[in-house]
Amino acid sequence: MVDAGYREWSRVWIALWIVAALSTTAFSQDYNNRLGQQRGGKVTFEPLGPGVFFDALDPTVKRWYVPQELYHDYRFRTWEYSNYARDRYERYVNTTREGEYFYDTFGNFVNRGWLIYDWRQEALTPLGSSIYQDSRYQGWFNQVLIATDSKGGALYSITTGDQIRTTLTPMTFSKPAFNGIQLDLAADKYAGTLLLSRISSPVRSSVSSADTRTNATNMIGGRALAQVGDFVTVGATWVNAHNTRTTLGSFDSNPTKGTLGDGQARVPINAIALVLSDDSPEDGEGGTALFSHDLVVVREDFQNGIRETLSLADLTNDPTRWPVIEGGFREEGFLAANGIQRIIINYDFNDPAYVGPDPTEIVKVTFDLVLANDYKVEVWSDRQTGQQTPPEAPLTRAILDERNPVLLEIARAPDNTKDGSNRRRLVFDYGLPTATQIYGFTIEAQDVLGFNFYGEYDINQKFRQYPNLALFTDDRSFEDASTRADAWMMNLSFQDYPWFFFGEAFSMDHDYSTSSFLLNQNGDINYDQPSQFFYEFVEDNDDQDRTPDWQRGGQPGPDFAIFPGWDENNDFVSDFNQNDNRTISNRIPDYDEPFLRYEVDRPEFLFGIDLNNNDWIDRFENDDEPDFPYKRDHRGYNAYSGAHVIPGVRVSVGQTREELLSSERENTTTYGLVTVDENWAGLGRLRAFNMLKRAKDTIPDDRRAPQGFLLAGLPAKVADILPAQDTWVNSLFIGFDYTRIPQLNIRNKIKYDLYVQRSDDLRALDRSPLHDRSSFFGLINKVDYTYRFEGLSIQPRFKSQYLKRTPFLRREADIEEWDGFLSMILKFPVLRHSMIEMGTEFRQLRELRADEDALVQESVLGPTGDLNETNLAVQWSTTTDYLGYVLLLQTGFRLSRQSLETIEMLDLEVDKKSTVETGTTTFITIYAGVEQ
Template sequence: MYGKYGLVFLLLSSLMSPDWLQAQDYGSRLGVQRGGRVSYEPRGPGVLFDALDPTLKRWYVPQELYNEYRWRPWQYNNYARENYQRYVNTAIEGNYFYDLYGNFVTQGWLIYDMRRQQPAEFGSTVFKDSRYGSWFNNVLIASDSKGQNHYAVTIGNSIRTTLTPLTFSKPAFNGIQADFASDKYQATVLMSRISAPNQVGVAVGAVPTGVSNTTDFLGGHFTAQVGDFVTLGTTYINAHQSNTLLESFLGGRAQGDLTVDQNSSAVTRIEILLEDDSPADGRGGAALFSQNIIITAIRDFNTGERETVTGKEINFAPLVQGGFQRQGGFLAADGDETIRLIYDFSDRAYLGPDPSTIVEVTFELVLANDYKVSMASNRQLSRAGEFHPLLIARADGNVRDTSNQRLVRFDYGLPTANQIFGFHLATTSFLGFDTYAEYAVNHQFRKYPNPNVEGDHESAARRADAWMLNAAKNAYPWFVYGEAFSMGKDYATNIFLSDQRGVIDYATQNRFFEFVEDNDDQDRTPDWGRAFQAGPDIEVFPGWDENNDFINDFNQNDNRTRENQLPDYEEPFLRYHSDRPEFLFGIDLNNNGWIDRFENDTEPDFPYKRDHRGYNAYGGVHLTPETRLTAGRTRQWLISSARRSETSYALFTFDKDIADLGRIRVFEHLKRARDNIADDRIAPLPFFRGPQLPVQDVLSARATWINTVWLGFNYTGTANLTVENKLKYEFFHQLLDDEVLAELGARRDSRFFGLINKAEYSLDVA
């Protein structure tokens, strides 16, 4: 026993001897004393006088091993008295970093670096050290504060980021977010190389490979508190194609640049596609009266002299395919019919400027009725090499009598950027109202490709607007709410992604970056599949997870390891705790037969649907603390067609807990609807890995009275006994004429009646 302790004591004594306790000599790795302070400035090699002797023997100048271990190249090593000391990594505390002027900045590890050099080949790089994932779990946060000013920089692969409802909202943003907040002001800057947010061509932590063609993202948001009640804000979002071979900012960063592939050859063929913007009605589609093409070319690249010719001047007309000649002298495309105008610059009949000198092509079409215009070219293809038209213009409304005849003028170009600028105003308890208003302007830029032009290509843009206004006031027992909105049909919050070669596949849906995701169940995974992010989500069930366990409430015994495709309401015992979805009660203001908060679709999560404009207003009173009566009216219409939705409604709610008895709930929703706007949806499935099944809106409320009554009584007045009772009754009464109902195959009256009674008694087992 004593021998063991004595051995331990001897070992500790030897470890604590003065020779071992001496501080290690770090040489100059901890800086050099200059003028009373430590300096880390780099110093070049100086003159070593001992090495000036004219000998043939090679000089090995003592450096690290000599300074730290007194080790000489040819000296005999004996470690009997002075034991061997292992090598220590000189970079164990990181590397030295210096600024542009050679001043020491810090010592540490480079975890993340994103930089861009232009003009330069392979000028865009993103570096993520292996510690970025292993140490920091793909999230870096640096923050500081002084007084009321707070700062934070967040770098991550999946950052939950929202700026405003109309401009930017993503559950997993891969990039950089820099934030500032003070008492009155807040600001955010977002940056990312969205076409390749991670390293290219190498493993994480290795030296990154630079690329010349990228799709970059820049966003900003600023808010200011004005007084005690008002907040003003502005938002800027821009995503654009970039080419590091071009002179910096030569073509205007906001409008983007043509990638190497986009600008690799001249345009020799352009196709214009005319369609019916509302093909379902089968009439009043695109009406073409005349066309003309205007070609601008460079006559002398040295002087920049240009020439402009029209198709009429050189007798150049397109090849016309499709359409029907109508009385009145126009060509029509109704329903599924299309008109295709093909302009072939390589045709022998073409006598205009050489395609390699063309820098701008403008089209003038005299159109009428409900037209939709798309364009494609030999430089705008899918990966299969097929022409893929992109939308250029469309008519307002659904005019069918040619009264909207107009000259539609537009330029051809390849998409290079998407930009949104908006501002918003919010008030809190201002004159008793809480309000939020936002207006956003969307510009989608395109440029005409020509490999003989360096950077400064002719550009064009398509504009779409969106706005919303909400206002609410609560003055118990009264309350009012109103909302108005307009969402342009062409309002776009996405951009094509370029690959490393600059190739863009215009037909592949997942090669997009979305500013606003489709995430109806508001989880961490977007519902659709897009490049460089998680998804598509195979578990989408909006509103069906009220216990927040990430499992469908209608199928609690389903999981990834052991799948169960039988809903709980179809299984013995489990059905006691799960009622069929048909017994749920909720608001259905779009009249598609499904409660609004449970809907799943394939659109971005805007607060309102695109191509919709309208308003909704309601008011009400609390008759008692448990009883509320509401009445309102909503009206909305499609901007691009004549379809309308008008609904007047009343809502009665009663919800009260009575001691020694239980909970009583009474809901009734009465509405009169005239709705011919189709609101299709995706059916939620009560199990994992199910197909996304579309459900078409059958327009069951074209002119209809609808009354829904829901009664619930949970009895808990007896110990250990729970009795649950639910009743739902829904009644539809159609106001259409008998002939119309017969044509639609609809009944005058239809009903739903459901009743649930169940009891549970708990026994204590000793």
């Protein structure tokens, strides 16, 4: 009886537990697949899709809601009445961490988080090129993402960023701010790099939604290195930028040759013109000689796919009316264009004299020319778009001068031949640019019997295609063509004390290019707008900072504050205007500013090597060219050898010889060099430099003028007047700093440059006559002494600056002047953290060339060049800590008085007069910093 009762109660309790369990299950949160699936001891999160829900298999007409988020999280039943009088309303909260679910290509769950960066290239679909960069990419990661891995001696890194410092080789790819992806591999004897980027419209910073494009320009490049033995490393480099259209299949054609964009391919070419000119117009002779010209057109019947080739005779019924030829003059057997003259051959496919196929049927156009002498061939078409609408055919000399239409260079004569001996046949296919490619190899040897060697050879290819609407509509490949240019360099050095040697040889074709055109969103290119439609593999960055000197599409720039070699303290400010900044611009260089000019000398007193003979030190030059190791269109060598005679004294001799490949200009400079750098204990430091050279240099090397201040804008261009065409040149610098007496500094500098012309009646590039002897002599003497007594500091200073110059051009006047500065600086502390600084400066500037009495007698009115100046300044400085910052308060007063001597008409008489100007400045300035 007891057993029966026990069993009965057991059944009841079991039933209650089952009901309770079911009730608990019914009212507990169902996570479904949120916590993953257990598979073989591992939890996976792959997508499973919706399953079969057996509770929803009842055949009812009434709509039935499957319990989902609101039911499982908040017990909310859509079909029931809601009343919150007893059970308070629970607001929506995020019960899980932020972010989204992400899965990879194979359906594997990646994570729940944020999509930071995504670049996709999908074929056979419009808007298939997309880049997404989340705001967290900029805010959290500062526009750089790095993933690394390693095992044993193998290392791997992938870097994604908007400004990556990247160099493959100096002749193929070098950028301070590469926007894209860099993948690097390294092992004991091997290394490799892969670069990827959408260089047209790259996303900088972040976007709210993916930036999608149908027309784009992509860049891919790489470099591989392998060590051979213990001393030799070989490498291979490849860089390619190509236009792409995502409606095409990825492998319908060679993708590295690129394709035409939508805007380029949709409109047929209706007119083409060849422009032939003199490649060296300055000599006025021996320009283009055109012996014959022909045109071959290939048409296609798009109904049956049959192609037909037609020559010039098949395209016109009157060869005297088509093509239309303008310009040039007739010589015996050829048409010539010398100097500024041009020959223009117009092929207008809408001209009444043209009887060839319709422009929509043309798939290929080939030109066949026979040329000689110093020719230059350029091509124009009505599809070479620019900032202005292309002119209507025919092209004329007036249109070239007034409208400046876009011309693409095809060929140039390799030298300045004038006797017709370089007669050649030039055959080329016309097309619009689609891709730029560079590939090459390097060899490097380190410390082989004391020698070091580096060699590089690169080949540049530029691809182009002829547009046709029917081929574009059918997604077929266009007819393509290409041109080639080569570049190579070799460096060899040797060190075995006291002997040393260095030699270099180089060659770069004039059309070697690391530039690529960029497609816009419509598939067009403005060929005359490099700031938006050019991409550079190698930047112009003469001052080697993070910003390129020029403006190019999709990158920072331009950088107008360019001062190569003038920022030795690396603070991004010119050392000749150290107190300049972008907050408050200072337009007065330090060598002209009161009190500062004692320490800072004028740039004319700098010394250094000038192997291109343009009267400017090579390492300070700022040009408009990519930063190749050598200049384009140049071929030659340089070699020097020498010895350390004694410690601190070095002697070397050498020769530079280079030529322009496109003309007969050359530079042959033979030189000897002596340098002395001695520190004598207890006396001072002696520095001496002397370079004697015989120069025959007719190669112009233009440059940009140095900037006076940071916000000065685009630097002015300075033309090379060719001052050393057949010249002896001597450059001497001597500097001695006396430091034997404590607190006494005596500094002296002498610079003397002398140019002696060896030929009579030499003329500058603009035909202006040159002086037979030109020179620059400068002498600077400075002395200062600092006296200190219980916090008081007194420093008297004196500076003498003498300058004498005979310019290169006869039309320019000689200069001789003396500038003297006497100043005193007084400093003493006040209170605990304050100081008073007082200073006075007297200046005398004397022009020593002109006879003032003679000027008065000859009634030559104007300034005589003499100047007296007085400056007085008082400044109070207080330093204090405030809210975690160091505050510096400065207040003061400065007075400046100038007395300028002039010759004026006074009471009907010509006489000297002093014009006085007085200026004052008061200031209260507060600076905040984190350190004193």
